[in-house]
Amino acid sequence: MDKKYNSCSYKARRAFLGGEYEVRLFEVDDAGIAAVVFQTAGEQGAPLKFSRVFSRPELQNAGIAKTLEGHVALVNSLELVEDAYFTGIDATNAGQNEMAAYQLSSTLPGMSFPPPIVSQQAAMAYFMRAPVGLSTWNSSRTPEEENLLADLVVKGLTELCRQKPPGLKAVAWLGNWLLDHNPTQPKVEE
Structure with a gap:
């Protein structure tokens, strides 16, 4: 794993969609918290990685402080959600891993839903x-x-x-x- 991920504020293991992942949270000065999720055991190819920055206003709306309790609550609220326009089937049809259609999200109130995936494959899937x-x-x-x-x-x-x-x-x-x-x-x- 890249050394830049070693200086995280909090680290935990979680299961998402039947797979084992490691979650690392990074406090980003006044911007908020960046969550990076790594697949711990890949089926084939490179391990999957998902990331998302939760802004300071989102964290405040959700009642998440940059404390151990806040980090635990944020990690427990994380989920991988399939994009509304670019599905797992679309990803597979484009020759990608099905998980390329998933994004990191939080179930906490006050957190925004991730924006749609923007890629050539996503545009073609929608267009068709x-x-x-x-x-x-x-x-x-x-x-x-x-x-x-x-x-x-x-x-x-x-x-x-x-x-x-x-x-x-x-x-x-x-x-x-x-x-x-x-x-x-x-x-x-x-």
């Missing part, structure tokens, strides 16, 4: 299943295949290839086509 239009969900609460964002963009790009406008006019043409064919706000002739 994002519905468009107002009534794009069928009775089983899954998006109708013909109303996915990816399909709309493919149709627009296909039309762009047929029209072949030169240079920057192609960008304007595609933008106008997408506006004209927006299922959420269809144009109404007056």
Whole structure:
């Protein structure tokens, strides 16, 4: 393990999602507490690592002080949560470990939920299943295949290839086509 992780304020072992992890807390001056979670026994490849900084206002809202009791309470509240837009299945489909779709979070009141994962794989996963239009969900609460964002963009790009406008006019043409064919706000002739 990297030596920079040796100077932690508190260290504990925890189980997350059936795996054994070591949690280390670092007091970050006036910024708050950084939590770094290391997998102690990896299945294959490099051990997993998750990190999160809990800001001073979050800690105050949750009643966590930089004391032994506060550190214990924070560690006990930690959990790994799957991202809302980039799932474990998406990670596996992108050739990553399923756990790449998980983030460190706290169950304490006053702690914010982690922001969405931002990566090319996450963007592509979202893009391939994002519905468009107002009534794009069928009775089983899954998006109708013909109303996915990816399909709309493919149709627009296909039309762009047929029209072949030169240079920057192609960008304007595609933008106008997408506006004209927006299922959420269809144009109404007056």
